Amino acid sequence: MxxxxxxxxxxxxxxxxxxxxxxxxxxxxxxxxxxxxxxxxxxxxxxxxxxxxxxxxxGALAFKTFGFEFLTSTEWDVVNGKFGALVPIYGTLVTSFLALLIAVPVSFGIAIFLTEVAPPWLRMPIASAVELLAGIPSIIYGMWGLFVFGPFMAENMAPWINDNLGALPLIGPIFQGPPLGIGMLTAGIVLAIMIIPFITSVMTEVFRSVPIALKESAYALGGTTWEVVWDIVLPYTRSAVVGGVFLGLGRALGETMAVTFVLGNAHQFSASLMMPSSSIASVIANEFSEAYTDLHRSALIALGFLLFVVTFIVLAIARLMLSRLSRKEGL
Incomplete structure (x- = not known):
């Protein structure tokens, strides 16, 4: 070897x-x-x-005491120990969906402007303003809504809404009510202002992820800016856009301090958006420190559980929609 x-x-x-x-x-x-x-x-x-x-x-004590009636009753009588969750659930859903109805078109417009229309020198200031709005604490929005927007709503917007929208057939009653300045409509508008930065940020980022070659090809074929956005950008990013919208809805469902300031915190069921109401989060924030009976405390904790369930259902629906959109895109 x-x-x-x-x-x-x-x-x-x-x-x-x-x-x-x-x-x-x-x-x-x-x-x-x-x-x-x-x-x-x-x-x-x-x-x-x-x-x-x-x-x-x-919340077991409240569920055991009232049973299914806890979900269907509008009564909230602390003195006599009778509690129902229908009004807070109704107020939470109405104000959240009002906020979504206002915020989604505005957020979509801002995102499209920033990604497709705005000149480069204007994009940075607007994007920075959106980020600053997202960083403002919710209690500041609530104080602004109570001391600034509420009086403006009572003096200017509420009379116009009563005189014009309140006279419409079928939907008129939901816009009729005293010009208090606080109520479900005011809360919905304040919530919309709060969630606009979150939805706008998501939409802006996903719109920027669209390949430039796709958009340039559409422009080369003679497409307008609107046609490119509607036929190219939205189909390419719709799953992420839906996710961003439901992210904003989840933010609105759980908001506490801003809604507490401007919703009115009245345990009354009304179809009018001009009337005060209450939300799950605002009821818990207002009454938990003063709940001196076990049943009252249990009812508030049960409201927290219902808020958890409502949010879970909304997000589950969002996931279901996203999965269906993904399957369609795969086809």
């Missing part, structure tokens, strides 16, 4: 052994990484289940 052969026979086993050690080490690291990521995912599920379970446990 030559010296070169002896050298190779000595080196090859060492190299193979080192490669096996490195492969085993990489395998251990991958296993640790997978376990860590699995633990993080399971932690989210555990927190979700813990929150739902704790609020359900805390």
């Amino acid at each position: 030559t010296e070169n052969t002896q050298y190779m026979s000595a080196v090859i086993p060492d190299a193979a052994s080192e490669s096996d050690k490195r492969a085993a080490r990489d395998h251990r690291h991958d296993a640790w990484f997978r376990r860590t990521m699995l633990g993080a995912a399971l932690l989210v599920l555990l927190l979700l289940a813990s929150i739902a379970g704790s609020t359900l446990w805390g």
